[in-house]
Amino acid sequence: xxxxxxxxxxxxxxxxxxxxxxxxxxxxxxxxxxxxxxxxxxxxxxxxxxxxxxxxxxxxxxxxxxxxxxxxxxxxxxxxxxxxxxxxxxxxxxxxxxxxxxxxxxxxxxxxxxxxxxxxxxxxxxxxxxxxxxxxxxxxxxxxxxxxxxxxxxxxxxxxxxxxxxxxxxxxxxxxxxxxxxxxxxxxxxxxxxxxxxxxxxxxxxxxxxxxxxxxxxxxxxxxxxxxxx
Amino acid sequence: xxxxxxxxxxxxxxxxxxxxxxxxxxxxxxxxxxxxxxxxxxxxxxxxxxxxxxxxxxxxxxxxxxxxxxxxxxxxxxxxxxxxxxxxxxxxxxxxxxxxxxxxxxxxxxxxxxxxxxxxxxxxxxxxxxxxxxxxxxxxxxxxxxxxxxxxxxxxxxxxxxxxxxxxxxxxxxxxxxxxxxxxxxxxxxxxxxxxxxxxxxxxxxxxxxxxxxxxxxxxxx
Amino acid sequence: xxxxxxxxxxxxxxxxxxxxxxxxxxxxxxxxxxxxxxxxxxxxxxxxxxxxxxxxxxxxxxxxxxxxxxxxxxxxxxxxxxxxxxxxxxxxxxxxxxxxxxxxxxxxxxxxxxxxxxxxxxxxxxxxxxxxxxxxxxxxxxxxxxxxxxxxxxxxxxxxxxxxxxxxxxxxxxxxxxxxxxxxxxxxxxxxxxxxxxxxxxxxxxxxxxxxxxxxxxxxxxxxxxxxxxxxxxxxxxxxxxxxxxxxxxxxxxxxxxxxxxxxxxxxxxxxxxxxxxxxxxxxxxxxxxxxxxxxxxxxxxxxxxxxxxxxxxxxxxxxxxxxxxxxxxxxxxxxxxxxxxxxxxxxxxxxxxxxxxxxxxxxxxxxxxxxxxxxxxxxxxxxxxxxxxxxxxxxxxxxxxxxx
Numbered sequence: 076x077x078x079x080x081x082x083x084x085x086x087x088x089x090x091x092x093x094x095x096x097x098x099x100x101x102x103x104x105x106x107x108x109x110x111x112x113x114x115x116x117x118x119x120x121x122x123x124x125x126x127x128x129x130x131x132x133x134x135x136x137x138x139x140x141x142x143x144x145x146x147x148x149x150x151x152x153x154x155x156x157x158x159x160x161x162x163x164x165x166x167x168x169x170x171x172x173x174x175x176x177x178x179x180x181x182x183x184x185x186x187x188x189x190x191x192x193x194x195x196x197x198x199x200x201x202x203x204x205x206x207x208x209x210x211x212x213x214x215x216x217x218x219x220x221x222x223x224x225x226x227x228x229x230x231x232x233x234x235x236x237x238x239x240x241x242x243x244x245x246x247x248x249x250x251x252x253x254x255x256x257x258x259x260x261x262x263x264x265x266x267x268x269x270x271x272x273x274x275x276x277x278x279x280x281x282x283x284x285x286x287x288x289x290x291x292x293x294x295x296x297x298x299x300x301x302x303x304x305x
Numbered sequence: 306x307x308x309x310x311x312x313x314x315x316x317x318x319x320x321x322x323x324x325x326x327x328x329x330x331x332x333x334x335x336x337x338x339x340x341x342x343x344x345x346x347x348x349x350x351x352x353x354x355x356x357x358x359x360x361x362x363x364x365x366x367x368x369x370x371x372x373x374x375x376x377x378x379x380x381x382x383x384x385x386x387x388x389x390x391x392x393x394x395x396x397x398x399x400x401x402x403x404x405x406x407x408x409x410x411x412x413x414x415x416x417x418x419x420x421x422x423x424x425x426x427x428x429x430x431x432x433x434x435x436x437x438x439x440x441x442x443x444x445x446x447x448x449x450x451x452x453x454x455x456x457x458x459x460x461x462x463x464x465x466x467x468x469x470x471x472x473x474x475x476x477x478x479x480x481x482x483x484x485x486x487x488x489x490x491x492x493x494x495x496x497x498x499x500x501x502x503x504x505x506x507x508x509x510x511x512x513x514x515x516x517x518x519x520x521x522x523x524x525x526x527x
Numbered sequence: 528x529x530x531x532x533x534x535x536x537x538x539x540x541x542x543x544x545x546x547x548x549x550x551x552x553x554x555x556x557x558x559x560x561x562x563x564x565x566x567x568x569x570x571x572x573x574x575x576x577x578x579x580x581x582x583x584x585x586x587x588x589x590x591x592x593x594x595x596x597x598x599x600x601x602x603x604x605x606x607x608x609x610x611x612x613x614x615x616x617x618x619x620x621x622x623x624x625x626x627x628x629x630x631x632x633x634x635x636x637x638x639x640x641x642x643x644x645x646x647x648x649x650x651x652x653x654x655x656x657x658x659x660x661x662x663x664x665x666x667x668x669x670x671x672x673x674x675x676x677x678x679x680x681x682x683x684x685x686x687x688x689x690x691x692x693x694x695x696x697x698x699x700x701x702x703x704x705x706x707x708x709x710x711x712x713x714x715x716x717x718x719x720x721x722x723x724x725x726x727x728x729x730x731x732x733x734x735x736x737x738x739x740x741x742x743x744x745x746x747x748x749x750x751x752x753x754x755x756x757x758x759x760x761x762x763x764x765x766x767x768x769x770x771x772x773x774x775x776x777x778x779x780x781x782x783x784x785x786x787x788x789x790x791x792x793x794x795x796x797x798x799x800x801x802x803x804x805x806x807x808x809x810x811x812x813x814x815x816x817x818x819x820x821x822x823x824x825x826x827x828x829x830x831x832x833x834x835x836x837x838x839x840x841x842x843x844x845x846x847x848x849x850x851x852x853x854x855x856x857x858x859x860x861x862x863x864x865x866x867x868x869x870x871x872x873x874x875x876x877x878x879x880x881x882x883x884x885x886x887x888x889x890x891x892x893x894x895x896x897x898x899x900x901x902x903x904x905x906x907x908x909x910x911x912x913x914x915x916x917x918x919x920x921x922x923x924x925x926x927x928x929x930x931x932x
Contacts, residue, residue: 322875323875324871324876324881325873325881326881326882329868329870329882331864332866333866339866340864341790341791341794341861341865341866342865342866342867344867347867347884347885348867348868351867375712375713375714378654379653379711380651381646381650381654381657381660382642382646382651382657383649383650384649399642399649400638400639400642401637401642401645402568402637402639402642403633403636403638403656404578404636405708407575407578408579408859409712410714411714411863412864413575413864413870415575416873417575417578417638418638419569419571419573419574419873419874420566420567420568420569421569422874423875450567450638451637451639452638452639505863505864508714
């Protein structure tokens with residue numbers, strides 16, 4: 076470690092915040108290092124807790140909170156309403172071929188793909204390997220035993236992991252935790268990746284909303300599961 | 306809530322190598338009714354019951370610091386000893402590594418130092434110093450090969466008035482540490498008011514670790 | 528294993544190939560032990576769930592053989608069994624050497640073997656292990672002393688009578704305490720039965736007698752020592768009766784568990800009964816080392832042929848060893864609190880879970896080498912003791928006194 080970080084913590088703090096310099100960080104502008112480390116100087120921070128829209132200024136066309144959004148009329152989404160999922164619904168003809176809804180939920184042992192191969196967390200979390208949560212009823216219909224390697228697939232791709240029985244998931248739904256790696260060096264699924272299965276169709280209405288990053292619906296995904304021999 | 310923060314905290318303060326967990330969070334049913342897993346899969350976070358009538362609770366298990374500790378009774382050389390305040394400790398300088406205590410412990414909380422241990426990171430972390438109590442060596446920064454170890458209730462911390470590390474790091478205050486001999490203490494009050502239980506109480510080991518009942522078992526049903 | 532090595536114990540001991548072979552294996556065992564000292568017990572198959580293995584299994588087996596030796600020897604005196612008298616000295620010799628071997632077997636099992644003196648410096652008398660160490664030490668010193676007097680003052684009949692009356696309860700005590708070492712542990716339901724000490728004593732008598740039979744046969748075949756047929760008949764009878772009692776005790780335990788429906792008890796028995804993971808111990812204990820030798824020994828026709836008696840003895844030794852495996856390893860498999868993720872193993876294997884909900888144990892090559900090395904050392908010690916304490920002469924000298932019974 077010492078070979079990479081050869082200065083003291085204090086030196087790094089001075090360096091990063093540029094304390095006492097002209098271009099100092101706004102939070103410490105006008106303060107000296109001695110003031111910051113001794114006594115109780117006031118950082119240049121707001122003194123009132125942050126409350127969103129405290130000033131009642133809303134960045135909408137009308138300047139009000141909009142329950143009816145005029146600009147979404149072209150998309151027929153001007154009012155919050157139920158819409159059929161694009162894929163994961165029983166009325167989809169694809170449902171006959173891929174009768175399971177595939178979720179890729181978060182696990183508390185990582186943040187998306189961060190902290191994925193910290194050895195301590197891997198020890199707790201199934202040695203870092205992914206697994207498919209499946210209701211025993213669905214599994215028995217497919218001749219799958221707890222711990223079997225299973226192939227999860229649809230027209231977009233495949234994922235292979237071991238099955239983990241749980242009554243904590245509703246029959247008709249399966250789940251594999253997202254965020255694992257499938258790189259040249261690190262393989263956290265036996266083969267493939269949950270995101271091989273999901274589609275990337277974003278709601279077109281998202282594209283015109285300011286400051287909103289477009290996102291796909293990862294839980295809108297139909298798959299079939301089968302036992303993988305060997 | 307099964308976040309394992311106390312377990313990871315324990316691993317950090319005691320510099321436990323890979324494969325060591327002095328403190329574990331077991332998946333069970335509310336109020337400790339299950340001692341053997343009956344869930345669909347023998348893995349963590351898998352609830353008991355059949356969908357949609359499910360039950361799930363977490364049971365953090367480390368050394369129970371029994372008043373009538375079988376490990377202390379079977380130790381042929383008296384390396385495992387009970388301090389006056391009830392903490393069960395192991396004298397690293399006297400233990401011969403016979404593992405009789407491991408066979409005697411009903412809770413499976415003792416971890417033997419089988420080898421030199423693979424530490425990640427490989428420099429010393431945690432408390433980092435030898436610690437002696439009653440003149441006996443009860444903690445070393447690097448896990449000593451060939452002797453038995455387990456939760457020390459962080460003696461090095463409680464002796465200077467701090468809480469054990471697992472208690473200190475718990476993000477939701479699920480762990481409470483205090484003096485059971487003092488009827489006014491927070492632990493005594495909680496135990497009396499909520500009706501706490503001891504793990505495997507029928508064995509008569511009389512642990513000093515008490516489990517409070519799960520107050521609102523969330524029954525999910527349609 | 529012992530028997531096979533002693534097989535070739537021909538008279539010019541130092542020049543025999545088996546002595547060289549065994550010595551080589553002893554050296555290999557020592558090297559394996561040094562390797563274990565260097566790398567820790569992680570080189571064995573033991574882990575935090577199944578935390579005792581081949582060493583402790585062999586330890587219990589050797590102590591049983593030691594107890595049996597003195598039972599045979601003392602019975603001759605206490606119960607006036609003249610036919611067993613020629614084997615007195617041989618019995619005491621096996622008692623001394625096998626109790627020492629049992630004690631030595633503990634050493635590679637220790638994480639800190641060089642602290643073994645702590646057992647005597649800081650004894651904790653609530654520990655059955657401390658009692659076991661004490662009784663093994665006393666037992667060894669007792670048999671060694673008796674052996675010494677047998678060689679030096681063979682005519683001191685009164686002394687041997689007194690010693691025999693001490694030896695018999697001592698032998699029973701030796702294996703009872705070894706049984707109690709396991710039997711008191713309420714954390715292991717499979718061990719925690721009051722029947723364990725009588726079970727151990729019965730298995731000690733049957734295996735100890737079987738060992739004497741094997742050694743006696745080797746002496747007769749390769750050393751020209753004549754063992755009278757009445758002695759053979761007594762040994763065969765003793766084996767048959769003690770084998771029946773031993774299996775009766777084990778059977779009683781099975782019935783108790785089968786009748787009740789306590790899940791923890793049933794889970795262990797299911798491992799052992801046919802179809803379980805440890806069913807081989809059942810077949811070896813009840814059929815190979817149980818039914819077959821019992822039928823042979825119970826039939827007066829087969830019993831009169833020495834070959835059959837010796838074969839039965841070998842099968843009995845195998846069966847009793849299976850009984851030790853059956854007791855120790857399955858006792859650990861299912862911890863009392865068996866909730867996921869299980870117990871942390873205390874070692875790290877890349878890609879494998881560091882937890883075990885259900886225990887697994889398979890001995891490693893290091894364990895096998897150390898155990899084989901120690902068994903070879905024991906065989907060499909028996910061969911040495913045979914010459915040093917003039918055991919052959921003792922058998923011959925007692926023969927004329929034997930009256931046909």
